[in-house]
Amino acid sequence: MPKPMLDARQQSTVASLAAVGLAIGLVWWVVAGGQSGRLIEIDQAEPVPYEFMVDLNTATWPELAQLPEVGEILARRIVETRETEGPYRTQQDLLKVRGIGQIKLLRMAPHLLPLPDDTAVAGN
Known part of the structure; x- marks a missing residue:
């Protein structure tokens, strides 16, 4: 053995x-x-909110297209206006862009980084 x-x-x-x-x-x-397992069905998973901030004067149109209610066409208009009229001084300057009104600006505002002149206006 x-x-x-x-x-x-x-x-x-x-x-x-x-x-x-x-x-x-x-x-x-x-x-x-x-x-039973705890697999996540991707179709039934709760969306995960994410926060992002965009600088109006440096963002590319794909970055701007991520903003609420802004698609490719409007994002391209924002960039085009910035290139033709110069950098945005305040967020209110976005109202010059065709397709952006007060309501759309209010929905975009939480995702926009402050501009230098915005802080000066806020202090007054």
């Missing part, structure tokens, strides 16, 4: 370690949801 690779004490140690490993795996499986 061949000699075993491990003696009885070593076999007992390996068996104990295997049992502990299985117990840890079982606990993890139960915490992870067991048989």
Whole structure:
């Protein structure tokens, strides 16, 4: 009969370690949801809000297109107006862009970085 690779004490140690490993795996499986699982159905997942800020004087049109109610065409107009009339001094300067009114500006404002003249106006 061949000699075993491990003696009885070593076999007992390996068996104990295997049992502990299985117990840890079982606990993890139960915490992870067991048989029911907790997989996220991407169509049913709650949207994760993200906040972003845009500098009107440096943003490219794809960045501006991320603003609420601003698509590619309006974003390109914002950039075109900036290139033809110079940098925006205040957020109110956006009203010069065709397609932007007070309501749209108010919806965009939380995502616009302050401009130097905006802070001076706010202080008065």
